[in-house]
Amino acid sequence: MVEIPDSLRSVFSATVRQRDEEYVVEVPSGEIAHDAVSPGTTYRVAVFESSPTTEGGERNHRSSDRSQRTSHPPEPPVEEGEIRDVTIETVGDQGDGIAKVERGYVVIVPDAQPGDEPTIEIEQVQQNVAFASIVDPDPRTL
Structure with a gap:
């Protein structure tokens, strides 16, 4: 498993493009x-190759010809309305708690502090971040 540092600021998918003699990774405007x-x-920057899977979760084995590959950003690992237990790892610039779930995907949780382990409900999902509210606070903080 890849260790995700607390200093992680963003996770997003992008395609490497050639421009003249350079290669460019475009940063989404939302970042x-x-x-x-x-x-x-x-x-x-860390770079991971996108590995699409089949509906059954098995890896697709594609041709080694890179020109045939198409880039699709991975789907967020959470859905709106989903309830989960998380651990708040740090606090963001706006004072909200930040939890990381599968693949380092960031979930912003207002009114949470590092070390809290609340039950949350995912309210809004974007490609690279989700926003949640606490539905059951960490019993240790009551």
């Missing part, structure tokens, strides 16, 4: 709008 990244700032 700028949500202050995950800022233009002109240098970031450390």
Whole structure:
């Protein structure tokens, strides 16, 4: 399993494109709008190859010819209305709790502090982040 550092600011999918003699990864505008990244700032980037799966969850074995590959961002690992138990790992710039679930996907939880283990309901899902509310607070914080 890949260790996700507390300093993780963003997770998104993008396609590497060639532009003249350089290769470019485009950052979605939502990352700028949500202050995950800022233009002109240098970031450390991890790159993972997208591996689509079949409906049964098995890996597709595709041709090694990279020109035949199509890029589809992975679906978020949560759904609106889903109830889950999470651990709040850190606090974001706006003071909200941040939990990470499968694949390092970020869930923002207002009124939560690092170490809290609340039960949450996912209220809004975006490609790279979800927003949730606490439905059952961590009993240790009552």
